[in-house]
Amino acid sequence: MLNGLFAQKKDKLYPVTVYEKVWQEKNSDTRLKMIKSIWLEDSTFEDPSASIKGTVAFNNVINEFYKKNPDAVLTSGAKIVKDNYVTWEWKILDSKNNLVMAGRDFARLNGKGQVSKIISFWDKGATLSEADILKNLEADNLKVVAKYYESLFKTRDFDALSALIADGAVYNQATGLPYGGTYIGFSEWTKMFTKSTEFFDLQIEKEPVYFSDASKNEVIIYFTISCKSKKSGKTMSVPISEHFDLKDGKITAVRPFYYDTKTFAEFLKSKK
Known part of the structure; x- marks a missing residue:
């Protein structure tokens, strides 16, 4: 063999x-x-x-x-x-x-x-479908997600961000996090983003790598953030995989995977 x-x-x-x-x-x-x-x-x-x-x-x-x-x-x-x-x-x-x-x-x-x-x-709760082999990179979708990443993490330009999000778009944030839950529509997303800033400050530790599956209208990014807890003052490096669904050039859903969500949630809640 x-x-x-x-x-x-x-x-x-x-x-x-x-x-x-x-x-x-x-x-x-x-x-x-x-x-x-x-x-x-x-x-x-x-x-x-x-x-x-x-x-x-x-x-x-x-x-x-x-x-x-x-x-x-x-x-x-x-x-x-x-x-x-x-x-x-x-x-x-x-x-x-x-x-x-x-x-x-x-x-x-x-x-x-x-x-x-x-x-x-x-992702213990997932039921995964078998994906087809990637045929082509979806250039337009990659540009949309790259703009999303820049607007959210770099420029904090929520006007530019809102233009990328479809009406009724769904953000599924891990329920174990203090700002976890399902958020529908960009106005609800902004509330979640704002609430997350109550718990930590972040810096980009490693810029994202982008992947695209044209057959599923899906883009995946893999990057690492460095978080500083506002409660304890401690820092933690957190790799993240974010999955984006897109339609007609706009984001319809986002689902992030945090490396060890439980540990990250405990880190955010811990005190000095």
């Missing part, structure tokens, strides 16, 4: 293909050999349950996963590629084909057939 995997090294998605097979392999020794073909000792893996570096540590994460979920079956959707970044949706089913967990992974590749970093977002 390994010989077949090595033959794929010329394929840019080779390390992601092996990464998925790594998660499907239940024999620890066999899996470790596979990991070493795409993983370096300074490669990292992060999800809400782990933050590790190196081959053995990554193998141990998967060992622990199968101790808790011995009958798990992992599947994944189509890949969206931008430069050396790859993102895809995944889901975990039990032996009765019931959904256990779902989410989205972001991989940074080094261009040499190896993974530099994986960050995994969880």
